[in-house]
Amino acid sequence: MGILTGYKVLDCSIAMAGPFAAQRLGDLGADVIKIEPKEGEWQRHAPAGGIKGNKINVSFLSLNRNKRSLAVDLKSEDGQTIIRQMASQADVFIQNYRPGVAQRLGVDYESLSALNPRLIYVSMSGFGEDGPYARRPGQDLLLQAMSGAMLSAGRDGEAPRAAGQYLVDAVTAYCAFEGVLAALLHRERTGEGQKVEVNMLDAITTLQMQELSVFTVGGKPQTRSAEPHAHSYIRAPYGTFATQDGYLALAMPDMAVLARELEQPALLDYADEAAGWNHRDEIFRLVREAMTQRTTKDWFERLNVAGIWCSPVYGYAELVADPQIAHNGTFVEYDHPTEGHVKTPGFPIRFTKTPARVERGAPLTGQHSAQILREYGFDADRIASFEAHGAIVCGEQA
Numbered sequence: 001m002g003i004l005t006g007y008k009v010l011d012c013s014i015a016m017a018g019p020f021a022a023q024r025l026g027d028l029g030a031d032v033i034k035i036e037p038k039e040g041e042w043q044r045h046a047p048a049g050g051i052k053g054n055k056i057n058v059s060f061l062s063l064n065r066n067k068r069s070l071a072v073d074l075k076s077e078d079g080q081t082i083i084r085q086m087a088s089q090a091d092v093f094i095q096n097y098r099p100g101v102a103q104r105l106g107v108d109y110e111s112l113s114a115l116n117p118r119l120i121y122v123s124m125s126g127f128g129e130d131g132p133y134a135r136r137p138g139q140d141l142l143l144q145a146m147s148g149a150m151l152s153a154g155r156d157g158e159a160p161r162a163a164g165q166y167l168v169d170a171v172t173a174y175c176a177f178e179g180v181l182a183a184l185l186h187r188e189r190t191g192e193g194q195k196v197e198v199n200m201l202d203a204i205t206t207l208q209m210q211e212l213s214v215f216t217v218g219g220k221p222q223t224r225s226a227e228p229h230a231h232s233y234i235r236a237p238y239g240t241f242a243t244q245d246g247y248l249a250l251a252m253p254d255m256a257v258l259a260r261e262l263e264q265p266a267l268l269d270y271a272d273e274a275a276g277w278n279h280r281d282e283i284f285r286l287v288r289e290a291m292t293q294r295t296t297k298d299w300f301e302r303l304n305v306a307g308i309w310c311s312p313v314y315g316y317a318e319l320v321a322d323p324q325i326a327h328n329g330t331f332v333e334y335d336h337p338t339e340g341h342v343k344t345p346g347f348p349i350r351f352t353k354t355p356a357r358v359e360r361g362a363p364l365t366g367q368h369s370a371q372i373l374r375e376y377g378f379d380a381d382r383i384a385s386f387e388a389h390g391a392i393v394c395g396e397q398a
Contacts, residue, residue, distance in 0.1 A: 002029015003354035007184070010035055010086060011067065012095040012107065014042045016140075016166055017200065018124050019063040020173035022094055025180060026066030027347050027356040030092070033372055034067045035074075035083065038393040040365035055338040056362050062344055064362035070373070071366025071393035074105045078391035083107055086376045088115040092180055096124035099134050109195045119193040120183040122176055128199045138200045143168040147204040148222070152211060152232045156224040172203040227284035235276025236283040240313055246296040247313035250287065252276075254308070261306050262290035336361035366395030 007030040011022035019034075019041075026032035034041070043064075047057035073079040084106070087093055093112060095102055102108040102123070109121045123129060126138015136142075141162055144150060150160030179196040187193055205212070214220050214233050222232050230239035230249075237258070240247045255276070259267035264286050270279050291299065296312045303310045312318070319325060332346035339361070347356035369392050373383050386392045 001354060002027070002356060003351055005029035005354075007031065007091040008089065009033065009092040009094065010083075010090045012093070012097070013124060014096065016043070016063060016169040017172040017176070018094055018096040019043065020170065021122075021124075021176035021180070022067065023063055023065060024173070024177045025092070026359075028349075028351075029354065029356075032067040033086070033368075034064060034069045034363065036069060036071055036365060038071045038073055038366070038390075040071070044365065053339050055364060056336075061336070061339060061342065061362045065344075066359050067363060068360070068368035068372055069363035069366055069395065070369045071395060072369070073391050074107070076389070076391045078386050078389055080106050082373065082376075082378070082386065082391070084112070084115060085378075086372075087112045087119060089376060090116065090119060091184070092120045092122065094122040094124070094176070094180075096138075099125070099129060113193060113195070117193055118187060118191065120180055120187065120196060121193070122180060122196045122198065124172065124176055125197075125199045127201045129197060133201070140166045140168045140200075143200045143204055146201065147208070148212070149204070149208060151222055151224060153228075153230050154224060155228045156226055158228075168200050168204045171207050172198060172200045175203045225280045225284070227281045227288075229280050229284060235273065236270075236280035237276075237287045239284065241288055241291040243291050243296045243299055244294060248291060248296050248299050248303075249311045249313055250303075251309040253303075253310075257306055258287070258303075258308060261303055261308065262287065264290045332358055334358045334361065338364070364395050366393035369394045 004025060007025070009022060009025050009030045009032040011019065011032055012035045013019055013022065022032050022034070041060070043060045044057065046059065047053070048059040051058040053061060070082075072082055074083060087107070093107070095107065097105075103111075109123065112121060113119055125134070126143065127133035127136055144162050144167060145160075147168070150162065154161055176196070176198045179198055183194055183196050211222075211231075211233055215222060220233065224232055225236075228239055229236060235252060237250050238252055240249045255267055255271040259265055259271070266286055267283065270276065270283050276283065294302075300310055300312055314322070320331070325331065330346060331343050333341065333343045336342050342361060349356070370383050373386070373392070374380070378386075383392075383394075387394055
């Protein structure tokens, strides 16, 4: 029994942020129904890395475990009848439609909360439901660009670089996940549902609580260096440095200790806190020159013993093989009916009495349509009529 066992979630979202949030709820035991078009959700047809899989691509597989699929035409009268009846019994409804779409489909907050005042209705968007940017596309890279974060790292004068993951999508997903849990707690106390709004711009902005406060409260400008310093608001040396055979990340060391371990006495000229800010480029160059003299393993062992914060720079191969990752059980493995053996990131939140687990892999399109509709009160004849009229797809069984 997961901690959210018994809660019913209708996931009408697409792409990454919404499905990822809904998957986290499913991981904790909620019964998550993926409401998708008859041809399948957009992510089924947009494989990251071009990895298409057998019947389910890896992108969809990674974001939709612990869900069942109902394939339904929400533009049809029958489809809207189905969703209204399901929403009247559900606990959570998640959507990230473009502005105005929810109203046209009759699944906006006002319509569904009138049917079910206890409903937690989650509306996710790129920039907010209204305002000057409401109709802009909410895509991860575009929001990273607007967030200001790209200009906190790298070289002055060079093109800013994006994060190495779909950062804004992931942060937004976790904001929605957190919002659902808080709203459910409120409902447990008061009996009332509510609307929860999450947008990508606010999510990535508030993630930078410390950096932006340094700017707005402390008045310190965001200034990149000539050398590729890793963050404009942290003193040098702070960044990644090439070694004989790879890279090592170095964070805010004691300059006297670093000078000794790198055998770079010139670093002693910069051994006070102010120098770390005012002479970032000079410090970076001295450290860069020294780091090429040994391997990553040699430097890590030497500097780690000296109490200097450092880490080898991993690729995915090294991450997956890391002993701490193995010890933590960070990845889960299971067999999928069509995609074979799956190894994928697991559950970042651990509960001693109600652990998360994989109950089912990502579903085929409409795989559970008939089963779901029976549970929500539609008899076999009505379900057959819906299918005959094209309102739903009852997909193949995995």
